Amino acid sequence: MLGLGPADWQAIELTFRLCLYTTIILLILATPVAWWLANGRSAARVAVQAIVALPLVLPPTVLGFYLLIVLGPRGFVGGTLEAIGLHHLAFTFEGILVASVLYSMPFAVQPLTEAFKNLGRRPVEVASSLGAGLWDRFFTVILPLTRGGFVVAATLTFAHTVGEFGVILMLGGSIPGETKVLSVLIYDHAEAMNYEAAHRLSAMLLVFAFFTLFVVYSITRRFEVAKV
Amino acid sequence: MTLAVRACLDRVGFTLDVDIELPLEGVTSLFGRSGCGKTTLLRIIAGLEKVRGAEVLFGRQIWQQGRHFVPLHRRRIGLVFQEHSLLPHLSVHGNLLYGYKRTPKDLRRLHLREATDMLGIGDLLDRPIDQLSGGQRQRVSLGRALLTSPQLLLLDEPLAALDTQTKREIMPFLSRMASEAGVPIVLVTHAPDEVERLADRVVFMRDGRVDRSEPLRQALARPDSPLFADEGAASVLEGALGPANERGLRPFGSEGSRLWLLSGGTAPDGQTTRVRILARDVSLALDDPCRISIQNHLKVRVERVDKPRGGRCVVATRTADGQLLLSEVTPWAVDQLALQPGTAVYALIKSVALMS
Numbered sequence: 001m002l003g004l005g006p007a008d009w010q011a012i013e014l015t016f017r018l019c020l021y022t023t024i025i026l027l028i029l030a031t032p033v034a035w036w037l038a039n040g041r042s043a044a045r046v047a048v049q050a051i052v053a054l055p056l057v058l059p060p061t062v063l064g065f066y067l068l069i070v071l072g073p074r075g076f077v078g079g080t081l082e083a084i085g086l087h088h089l090a091f092t093f094e095g096i097l098v099a100s101v102l103y104s105m106p107f108a109v110q111p112l113t114e115a116f117k118n119l120g121r122r123p124v125e126v127a128s129s130l131g132a133g134l135w136d137r138f139f140t141v142i143l144p145l146t147r148g149g150f151v152v153a154a155t156l157t158f159a160h161t162v163g164e165f166g167v168i169l170m171l172g173g174s175i176p177g178e179t180k181v182l183s184v185l186i187y188d189h190a191e192a193m194n195y196e197a198a199h200r201l202s203a204m205l206l207v208f209a210f211f212t213l214f215v216v217y218s219i220t221r222r223f224e225v226a227k228v
Numbered sequence: 229m230t231l232a233v234r235a236c237l238d239r240v241g242f243t244l245d246v247d248i249e250l251p252l253e254g255v256t257s258l259f260g261r262s263g264c265g266k267t268t269l270l271r272i273i274a275g276l277e278k279v280r281g282a283e284v285l286f287g288r289q290i291w292q293q294g295r296h297f298v299p300l301h302r303r304r305i306g307l308v309f310q311e312h313s314l315l316p317h318l319s320v321h322g323n324l325l326y327g328y329k330r331t332p333k334d335l336r337r338l339h340l341r342e343a344t345d346m347l348g349i350g351d352l353l354d355r356p357i358d359q360l361s362g363g364q365r366q367r368v369s370l371g372r373a374l375l376t377s378p379q380l381l382l383l384d385e386p387l388a389a390l391d392t393q394t395k396r397e398i399m400p401f402l403s404r405m406a407s408e409a410g411v412p413i414v415l416v417t418h419a420p421d422e423v424e425r426l427a428d429r430v431v432f433m434r435d436g437r438v439d440r441s442e443p444l445r446q447a448l449a450r451p452d453s454p455l456f457a458d459e460g461a462a463s464v465l466e467g468a469l470g471p472a473n474e475r476g477l478r479p480f481g482s483e484g485s486r487l488w489l490l491s492g493g494t495a496p497d498g499q500t501t502r503v504r505i506l507a508r509d510v511s512l513a514l515d516d517p518c519r520i521s522i523q524n525h526l527k528v529r530v531e532r533v534d535k536p537r538g539g540r541c542v543v544a545t546r547t548a549d550g551q552l553l554l555s556e557v558t559p560w561a562v563d564q565l566a567l568q569p570g571t572a573v574y575a576l577i578k579s580v581a582l583m584s
Contacts, residue, residue: 122311129274129301130372131301132330133301141317
């Protein structure tokens, strides 16, 4: 189908799985962080904001390099895992999943922070005064009122993870079915002068990226209109 | 039963240092200029402001002390804010029931129908929030808070964002709620007329401190009361309202100190209400003038003549039923009429504002 070989399909499946897991994990992690950034009073907020935004400016190779050290067999995390009888994370799917989560963090945190800032504290205070506990408030007030922010965060996170390349190459190498995601595969195709295969996948990603951004911007617009 | 609050807060450009104990009955008003800390105090009571070292004791319940902190959603407090705070993704119905559904069944004292009747919002139930007027929104907020059957109701300038017309529309509901809901109310406001209309007790606040806390009667009897800062001295008379006569005037108060009110409002007959009378609207006469356009003449006795301030003297008098009525006259008039404690005079009241 579409002239794609089994290696291509394997990469597509792997990429999809990586992006899906990353998005789910990030939405869970980013929500409290974004809430704290939007509503907290602590002086540490600026520092956290900067750390979250780091992947936007750092070369992916830098992030990948440090992760390779930390998650590798002699790194703090990798070493600990080895010591308790598990495998270290370099060149594994779990490793690139950790990398993706860090790498796409700003794309989940920033839209959510924005949405929470727009929401303000008032609706939450109201819900508390009406007897709603933490989770109750989240599902009956925060989530319905910041739905747009969550959709944007999820879409951007997913799409940005699809576009990940440098970090994965550094940390994951190019192991089929484990770490060889689409972007890496395209690189491999091009390296092997297999331009036709590279072209097919690239065009697919181009369309996907456009479509994603189109959806995001139309949601953002609707969100703004609905707020007035 | 009292509400005791002790809190110290030191932020850039703002300090708060309070230690008060309020009786848990009727309406207590926290009164002061903006920035005096009254809203912060309210937020500490609510548990929205977690000030380290603060103590909040509600009757026998410890809401905050040391490390112990009861979050707002477990305090069973009704909160009404200044600006509209309805949940925009829910209808009026959804807003009203949000808290009701979360109140344990055995604690519910008020039900939807009673609340909507009391506040006159029965017709609005299916409306989305953005199709309500400012006054309707505040009434729905009040109803929503009441439907949680709270043990304390905190109102943070609930009328401040409304225009005069709408304020007048809401005020009766507020005072009705204060008398009927049977819940102690803490009302934050900077408007003397709201205090005079609704409060039983006033806590005067200034620069983050409590100046004094006293019953409204006492606050109104002090010539230098901060309540008089804007519009001058005013008195509040309490009495029952009777049915309108053929001219559309409603009698107020008991025989001997009866007033006729032009704007009868919607208060039912026989209900005890308050009227507010500005001292500058009250003239004094030694005889009862009959050929005069002013309709309300009360036979009163002078109790106190204050020293002149700004060319005016406040004369405190007692009505036949013992209520305080202030009049503002010139020192010249005081001399001319030889006003002194004990003098029997007629108070001519130019205008009376019905409050509920």
